[in-house]
Each structure stands twice: as structure tokens, then as C-alpha cells.
Amino acid sequence: MCGIVGYVGSVVPSSRPQDVVLEGLGRLEYRGYDSAGIALVRPGAGHVEVAKKSGKLINLREELAAHPSADATAAIGHTRWATHGRPSDVNAHPHQALDGKLAVIHNGIIENFFKLRTELAAQGIVFTSETDTEVAAHLLGQEFLATGDLTQAMRSVAQRLEGTFTLLAVHADQPDTVVGARHDSPLVVGLGNGENFLGSDVSAFISHTREALELGQDEIVTITPNSVEVINFAGEPVELNRYTVDWDAAAAEKGGYWSFMAKEIDDQPQAVADTLLGRVDENGDLILDDLRIDESVLRAIDKIIVVACGTAAYAGHVAKYAIEHWCRIPVEVELAHEFRYRDPIVTTRTLVVAISQSGETMDTLMAVRHAQEQGAKVIAIVNTHGSTIPREADAVLYTHAGPEIAVASTKAFVSQITATYLLGLYFAQLRGNMFRDEIQKMLAELREMPGKIREVLERAGRVKEIAHWMADTSSVLFLGRHTGFPIALEGALKLKELAYIHAEGFAAGELKHGPIALIEPGLPVFVIVPSPRGRGLLHSKVISNIQEIRARGARTLVIAEDGDTAVEAFADEVFWVPQAPTLLSPLLNVVPLQIFAAELARAKGLDVDQPRNLAKSVTVE
Numbered sequence: 001m002c003g004i005v006g007y008v009g010s011v012v013p014s015s016r017p018q019d020v021v022l023e024g025l026g027r028l029e030y031r032g033y034d035s036a037g038i039a040l041v042r043p044g045a046g047h048v049e050v051a052k053k054s055g056k057l058i059n060l061r062e063e064l065a066a067h068p069s070a071d072a073t074a075a076i077g078h079t080r081w082a083t084h085g086r087p088s089d090v091n092a093h094p095h096q097a098l099d100g101k102l103a104v105i106h107n108g109i110i111e112n113f114f115k116l117r118t119e120l121a122a123q124g125i126v127f128t129s130e131t132d133t134e135v136a137a138h139l140l141g142q143e144f145l146a147t148g149d150l151t152q153a154m155r156s157v158a159q160r161l162e163g164t165f166t167l168l169a170v171h172a173d174q175p176d177t178v179v180g181a182r183h184d185s186p187l188v189v190g191l192g193n194g195e196n197f198l199g200s201d202v203s204a205f206i207s208h209t210r211e212a213l214e215l216g217q218d219e220i221v222t223i224t225p226n227s228v229e230v231i232n233f234a235g236e237p238v239e240l241n242r243y244t245v246d247w248d249a250a251a252a253e254k255g256g257y258w259s260f261m262a263k264e265i266d267d268q269p270q271a272v273a274d275t276l277l278g279r280v281d282e283n284g285d286l287i288l289d290d291l292r293i294d295e296s297v298l299r300a301i302d303k304i305i306v307v308a309c310g311t312a313a314y315a316g317h318v319a320k321y322a323i324e325h326w327c328r329i330p331v332e333v334e335l336a337h338e339f340r341y342r343d344p345i346v347t348t349r350t351l352v353v354a355i356s357q358s359g360e361t362m363d364t365l366m367a368v369r370h371a372q373e374q375g376a377k378v379i380a381i382v383n384t385h386g387s388t389i390p391r392e393a394d395a396v397l398y399t400h401a402g403p404e405i406a407v408a409s410t411k412a413f414v415s416q417i418t419a420t421y422l423l424g425l426y427f428a429q430l431r432g433n434m435f436r437d438e439i440q441k442m443l444a445e446l447r448e449m450p451g452k453i454r455e456v457l458e459r460a461g462r463v464k465e466i467a468h469w470m471a472d473t474s475s476v477l478f479l480g481r482h483t484g485f486p487i488a489l490e491g492a493l494k495l496k497e498l499a500y501i502h503a504e505g506f507a508a509g510e511l512k513h514g515p516i517a518l519i520e521p522g523l524p525v526f527v528i529v530p531s532p533r534g535r536g537l538l539h540s541k542v543i544s545n546i547q548e549i550r551a552r553g554a555r556t557l558v559i560a561e562d563g564d565t566a567v568e569a570f571a572d573e574v575f576w577v578p579q580a581p582t583l584l585s586p587l588l589n590v591v592p593l594q595i596f597a598a599e600l601a602r603a604k605g606l607d608v609d610q611p612r613n614l615a616k617s618v619t620v621e
Contacts, residue, residue, distance in 0.1 A: 002093075002107040003028030003079035004187070005205070006168045006178040006198030010225035013042055013071035018064070020197070021077035024204035025057055033079035033403070034087035034385075036060040039094040039103035040072040043175045047100040052078075052092035073175045073225075076168045076198075078105035081403060082385040084113065085130030095134040097141030101172040104140055106133035107200060108185040109400070111163035111278040136161065140169055150179045151222045151231070158183065158220065158233050163277055168198060181220045181233075184273070189213035189221055189228055191242070196223040201255045202245050210245040260609045261406035261498075261598050265591070266457060269450035271411040272587065274400035275418045276446060284440050286426045291395040293377055299431055301351045304329055305344070305376075307336040307367040308355040311409040311493060312416060316355055317486035319420030322583045326428040326442075337363040340370035348375040353423070356380070357404060357412040359387025368392055381419045383412050397423060406609045408497045410594050413490065414453070414587050421446060421584070445580070449587050452578040456591040463575055463592045466557070467599035470524060477518060477525045477554075478505040478593070479545060481538050484528035487586050491526055491593030498601035498608050508545045521553030526596075528589050529560040529567055531582055539566075546570045559589050 005024035037052025113132035143153035190197030190205035197205035306316030359382035380393035390396035399415035480488035488505035
């Protein structure tokens with residue numbers, strides 16, 4: 001998730017634009033990035049001065065120190081998380097047009113960039129990068145030549161772009177102006193005295209002002225030193241919603257959240273939405289361009305093995321239920337560190353799906369190499385572009401969760417599950433296991449999940465209260481059936497990772513085969529109840545499990561979907577989630593468990609972002 005900063009001031013010329021933007025980029029480093037750049041506008045220069053470097057922000061600072069040009073009236077800056085094009089100086093933002101007179105930075109993904117790029121190339125435009133952003137820069141340049149006004153040019157371009165985007169632009173002919181556009185990607189305005197600011201979030205300018213405007217969907221903002229004007233994409237003026245930020249610069253690195261994990265939990269609706277973007281063509285068919293494996297090979301696959309570790313392995317378990325149901329292909333889920341040491345049965349008709357947030361998990365990388373030695377094709381599901389596993393795999397399906405800083409995974413997990421759903425539906429389409437309208441119906445259901453996850457987040461108050469009341473708890477059990485089973489495992493893992501207490505997840509059907517011996521008065525037990533609409537028999541069996549453990553004194557904390565009144569008589573507490581298809585329900589059911597673990601750890605005074613003994617990426621076997 002890229003970081004964006006914009007500034008314009010009335011002191012002419014000044015080093016302040018550069019200083020403010022570099023400071024803002026530093027405060028946005030928490031987002032993660034692989035390159036950084038800045039554009040400076042000086043009156044009368046005739047061009048926009050741009051500096052950009054791959055790697056950390058220090059590289060950009062050194063570049064600017066080596067070639068000083070600080071005096072300016074306006075500036076825009078960017079930290080990039082690569083999507084289109086590898087991390088490099090050339091692909092870093094800003095991107096320029098009109099022989100250097102215009103510069104653009106961009107957060108998001110322009111889905112129709114290839115069509116637009118082809119159109120522009122046919123007109124003689126020469127591209128210097130691999131990015132989708134450069135398309136927006138050249139389109140904006142053309143529109144500026146036609147209108148002579150950066151705001152109107154931005155409005156025209158915004159109406160042509162598909163996908164998600166925040167765009168910021170400056171032009172040498174308007175040295176006191178920065179223009180931004182927002183569509184499905186955040187952008188806020190900071191209000192100063194003789195200066196104004198733009199940022200991905202308020203942390204970009206919080207040390208300079210706490211007065212802000214939050215832009216709405218499909219809006220364009222034009223800032224000068226003494227004015228802020230907002231219109232929508234139709235060109236109509238927009239009423240401004242001003243507010244005061246109630247936290248200071250000390251919390252800015254986390255965007256105002258009490259922890260990175262809290263922020264990343266709240267990012268999950270956007271993470272799922274972004275992972276779904278760009279996967280469907282104009283006919284409504286799935287197109288997973290990054291797969292790069294011949295369709296005839298994929299049609300011949302007779303077994304899928306998912307290899308992963310920890311949370312990613314639980315995403316694989318969810319995938320097993322969905323892919324087997326939709327595609328009728330047997331799916332095995334293997335812990336990567338066990339896979340290559342047990343002489344697994346792998347053939348040329350086996351597909352291995354390797355799941356890793358970082359793309360650097362050593363156990364998973366070794367499993368990938370072993371599978372390829374046996375002749376299997378490997379598809380990687382990863383969140384980090386340019387990492388080792390996608391480079392070595394035969395194909396890759398990137399999630400678009402943005403950087404995940406907290407060690408315990410949250411938004412990467414739901415994005416991994418979402419990616420496996422896409423893979424399963426793609427196989428069903430390719431192999432003819434589902435009718436076209438069935439696939440499109442399921443895709444429509446998937447597109448509704450970000451909004452439903454947001455509903456769960458909005459209802460989280462009671463989960464937080466319970467977690468704080470239970471700060472002295474020493475043991476918690478988690479039960480689930482069908483897709484609820486891997487979510488029970490994940491709920492237990494989160495609690496172990498963050499709160500350092502005993503927690504175990506079980507298949508609810510196993511209860512009478514041993515785990516029921518653990519039940520004692522007052523023991524908290526989370527139970528994930530399957531929908532009564534989807535698998536009624538399983539629903540009644542889980543209700544029986546709740547009765548069994550409650551009869552033995554357990555405290556039952558139940559996750560159930562709206563309208564499931566049958567659970568209320570047997571639950572001490574119910575955390576409601578919106579209705580969803582059974583196979584998609586893990587995206588909702590996991591959220592209360594994440595929040596519970598984080599808040600219980602918080603109540604104990606523990607560091608939820610960096611739990612003891614854990615690392616974000618395990619790069620040794």
C-alpha cells in the first residue's frame with residue numbers, strides 16, 4: 001500500500017516543500033515500500049524536477065543531497081509497493097509526461113492500463129517504465145494540452161481509469177497547485193496557514209496540522225497555498241467535511257491506531273477487495289494472467305497439494321474445502337517443513353500451491369524446489385512482489401493486501417483465502433466443473449465480502465469488552481466444523497502468538513474422542529457455528545457440542561450468522577456475523593477471533609506487533 005504526500009506553500013522559493021514531503025514519507029514507512037521519489041516545482045523552471053530511487057528512503061535522501069535542488073513552491077512524494085513492474089529506479093514514482101513539465105504519483109491498480117497503454121503507444125507515446133502509473137501520466141499530459149488546466153485534465157482522466165487509484169499531479173505551468181483524485185483508495189487533506197497538504201493518511205502531515213478534510217469516493221481536490229477546492233468526477237462542487245485529528249505525531253506511524261495489528265485488522269475489507277481486482281474480463285470470465293501455465297497442463301491436473309506454514313497453512317485448509325467442492329480435484333494440505341522429508345507422492349500431474357505472505361519462508365521454498373524436482377508445476381500465492389518463491393515458482397497469484405508489519409498475520413490471511421477462492425473458481429471454469437452463471441454468482445458473492453467484513457468490524461465492541469474482562473484467562477479452546485475447523489485452529493494460533501496462553505483448536509466432532517476431558521467449570525470455549533442454511537445437519541451437531549460443553553461448566557462464546565436464533569439458548573455470548581455462503585464464511589468468522597486475541601494481549605500489556613520469539617518471515621529451516 002503506497003505512501004503519498006503532497007504540499008504547496010506560500011513562501012517562495014523555499015526548502016519547506018522538500019522537507020515536508022520527505023518527513024511525510026518517513027512517517028508513512030510503516031506501510032512498507034520498495035522505492036521512493038519526489039517531484040519539486042520551482043516557478044520559472046519550465047520543468048518539474050524529479051528524484052527517485054529504489055530501496056529505502058535513505059537512498060532518496062542521499063540522491064537529493066548529492067544533487068541539491070530544494071527551493072520550490074510545491075512538491076509531491078511517493079513510497080512504492082510494487083504491483084506493475086519490478087522495484088527499480090525507473091519504475092519508482094513520480095512518472096513524468098510532456099517532456100518533464102508534468103509529474104504524477106499513484107496508489108492503487110489501474111485495471112485497464114494495458115488497453116490504454118496500447119492506445120497511447122499507437123499515438124507515438126514512448127514508455128520508459130513497466131508501470132500502470134505512466135499510462136495515467138501520459139493521459140494527463142494529453143488532457144492538459146487540451147484544457148490548459150490541471151484540475152480539468154485530472155477529471156477527464158479519472159473518468160477513463162478503471163480499478164483503484166489515488167493520483168497526485170503537479171505541472172510546471174501551475175507551480176502553486178497540487179491536484180489529487182481519489183477512487184477506492186485513501187486520500188486526506190491537511191489544512192494549514194498559507195500552506196496545505198495531501199496524504200494517504202493524516203500521519204503524512206500530522207506534525208504540521210491536525211485540521212483535515214476527508215475526501216469522499218470519486219472526488220478531485222485542488223490545493224493552493226490559500227485554498228482547497230473539491231469537485232466530484234462529474235465536475236460538481238462537493239461540500240467539505242472538516243475534522244480535527246485527536247492524536248499527535250507520536251502515533252502517526254501507525255496511522256492513529258494503537259498497534260499495527262489493529263490497523264491491519266481494520267485494513268481487511270480493502271485487502272480482500274484489492275485481491276479481487278483485475279481478475280475478470282469484460283465477459284465476466286476469470287483471467288488469472290500471472291498463472292503462466294498452459295491450460296492443457298492445468299486441465300490434466302489430478303491432485304493439488306497446498307504447502308505452507310502456520311497461518312498460511314490454515315488458509316490452505318480453507319482452500320481444500322472450496323476447491324474440492326467446486327472442482328472435484330483431491331486437495332492435500334501439507335506443512336511445508338514436513339512435505340519434502342516424508343517422500344510425498346508427486347507426479348507431473350500434481351499441482352503444488354505454495355502459500356507465503358513474504359515469499360521468503362524457507363520451509364516453503366524448499367518444498368517448492370522439491371516439488372519441481374519431482375516434475376510438478378508450482379503456483380505461488382504470495383503478497384510480496386519480487387520475493388524468492390514467486391520468482392522460482394512456475395506461476396504466481398499475487399494477493400494485494402499491502403505490507404503487513406505486525407508479525408501475527410491478519411489481512412494477509414484473508415487475502416490468501418480470497419486468492420485460493422479465485423484459483424478454485426478458475427479451475428472450475430477451465431475444467432467445466434461449474435456452469436458459467438454459477439461461477440459468476442459466486443464471484444458476485446465474493447465481491448460482497450469486503451462490505452460484510454466491515455460490518456463485523458463495526459460490531460466488534462462486545463468482543464473487545466469480553467477480551468479485556470478475560471485478561472487473566474490461562475486457557476481457551478476453539479471448536480469448529482467444516483470450514484470452521486481451520487478457523488478454530490487460526491483463532492487458537494492467534495491467541496498463542498499474542499497473549500502467550502494455552503489455546504487449542506479442535507474439530508468439533510473430535511470433542512468426545514478426547515478433548516472433552518479438558519472441559520472444566522469456567523473454561524472459555526469459542527464455537528464457530530456453521531450456517532443452518534448451508535449444512536443443516538452440521539449445524540445441529542455443533543449445537544449439540546455447545547450443549548455438551550456448557551453442561552460441564554464451560555463458558556460458551558459463539559460465533560454465529562445473523563438470524564441463527566437456535567444458538568442463543570445455549571450460548572453465554574454470541575458474536576454475530578452477516579450471512580454468507582458456507583465456503584466464504586471463514587472471511588467473516590476469523591475477524592472476531594483476531595480482535596479477541598489482540599485485545600486480550602493488549603489488556604495484558606503485551607506487544608502485539610512483535611510477540612516474543614517470533615519473526616515476520618521465517619527464512620531458515
